[in-house]
Amino acid sequence: MAHGARAKRRIGEFELIARYFAPLARGFAGAGGLKSDNAFLAGDGRHDLVVKTDMIVSGVHFFADERPELVAARALRVCLSDLAAGGATPHVYQLALSLTRGWTERWVAGFARGLAADQRRFGIVLCGGDTTGTPGPTTISITAFGKVARGKGLGRDGARAGDELWVSGTIGDAALGLLAARGELTSTFLERRYRLPQPRTALGPLLVGIATATADVSDGLLADVGHIADASRLSARIERDRVPLSKAARRALCAKPLLWNDVLGGGDDYELVIAVPARKRAVLLEASRAAGVEVTRVGAFSKGKGVVLTVSGQPQHIAQSGYVHF
Missing domain, CATH: 3.30.1330.10 (PurM-like, N-terminal domain)
Structure with a gap:
C-alpha cells in the first residue's frame, strides 16, 4: 500500500x-x-x-x-x-x-x-x-x-408507534447451542436447538389480521427487531428482563453472564418477532394457544429510531447487534 x-x-x-x-x-x-x-x-x-x-x-x-x-x-x-x-x-x-x-x-x-x-x-x-x-x-x-x-401478507414495515413487541418460544438457544456443538458448553438440548430449527409454521398464518409487522429471528433478536423498527421508521425498546429463556439457557447465563451478548445477538433461533396493537393482545394469546406456541411480550415500538435495550429499566450498551455476512 x-x-x-x-x-x-x-x-x-x-x-x-x-x-x-x-x-x-x-x-x-x-x-x-x-x-x-x-x-x-x-x-x-x-x-x-x-x-x-x-x-x-x-x-x-x-x-x-x-x-x-x-x-x-x-x-x-x-x-x-x-x-x-x-x-x-x-x-x-x-x-x-x-x-x-x-x-x-x-x-x-x-x-x-x-x-x-x-x-x-x-x-x-x-x-x-x-x-x-x-x-x-x-x-x-x-x-x-x-x-x-390476497393482500394480507405480513412484512416488516407495518408496525405503529404504541404497538407491543412480542416474541415466540425462547431466545438464545441456538447461539448457545452453537457453542455447545463446538464443545464450549455442555447441553444436548441447546445443541439440538441449533442443529434442528423449529419454524413456527402453525403460528405464522394465525397472525394475519393480528400483527402489524413480523420478522423471524435469524440474525439475532436485536438485529431482527431492528429490521422491523427501521422498515417501520420507528424506535423499538427491548426489556432484557422479559426475554423468554429456556432452562438450559438460564443455567448457562447464571454460570457466565457475558453470554447475554450471544443470546441477544447470536441468531439462528427462527422464532418470530411480532408487532401487535395492545387492543389485540387477547387475540394474539388465543392464536398462541391454538398454535401450541408460547409468546412473550418483551417491549414496545415508539416514535424515534433504532433499538434500545434496557435492564431493570436502564438503557444498556449493545455490544453485539446481530450476525452479518460481510
Whole structure:
C-alpha cells in the first residue's frame, strides 16, 4: 500500500443489497424494495404467493461433517421460518444443490430422506430445481412458496408507534447451542436447538389480521427487531428482563453472564418477532394457544429510531447487534 493511502472500507450485506440489487427490483411492488426477506406475488383470485430463497453453505451454516438429514432439515426450515413470518402456509419449493467433487450417493440419500420427512411434517412438496458440482464447499439453495390470503401478507414495515413487541418460544438457544456443538458448553438440548430449527409454521398464518409487522429471528433478536423498527421508521425498546429463556439457557447465563451478548445477538433461533396493537393482545394469546406456541411480550415500538435495550429499566450498551455476512 502506498504511503498515506487508506484501505477502502468494504460495504456490509444490507448496504450491498440496497446499492446494487434493490434498483433492479424497482417497478415490482411485491419485492418491497428488497427490504424484507419475502416477496409477494399474485396467486389465484383468493391468495398471494409468498416467496423466499435461502442458501446454506458447508462450514458457514452447518458443520462439514453434519448428518445429511439435518442439513436437509436446516435448508428447508430456514425458508419455512420466513414463510411463517409472512403469515403464509407452506405450498411448494425448489432445490438447487451444489455438491463437492467427493460427494457420495449415501450422503445424497440421507439428504433426500431428510427432505422427505420434513415434506410430510410441514405439508410442502418439491416442484423443481437444479444440481451441479463444485470444487468449493457443498451449497444448498431453496426457494419456498407459501400461500396467504390476497393482500394480507405480513412484512416488516407495518408496525405503529404504541404497538407491543412480542416474541415466540425462547431466545438464545441456538447461539448457545452453537457453542455447545463446538464443545464450549455442555447441553444436548441447546445443541439440538441449533442443529434442528423449529419454524413456527402453525403460528405464522394465525397472525394475519393480528400483527402489524413480523420478522423471524435469524440474525439475532436485536438485529431482527431492528429490521422491523427501521422498515417501520420507528424506535423499538427491548426489556432484557422479559426475554423468554429456556432452562438450559438460564443455567448457562447464571454460570457466565457475558453470554447475554450471544443470546441477544447470536441468531439462528427462527422464532418470530411480532408487532401487535395492545387492543389485540387477547387475540394474539388465543392464536398462541391454538398454535401450541408460547409468546412473550418483551417491549414496545415508539416514535424515534433504532433499538434500545434496557435492564431493570436502564438503557444498556449493545455490544453485539446481530450476525452479518460481510
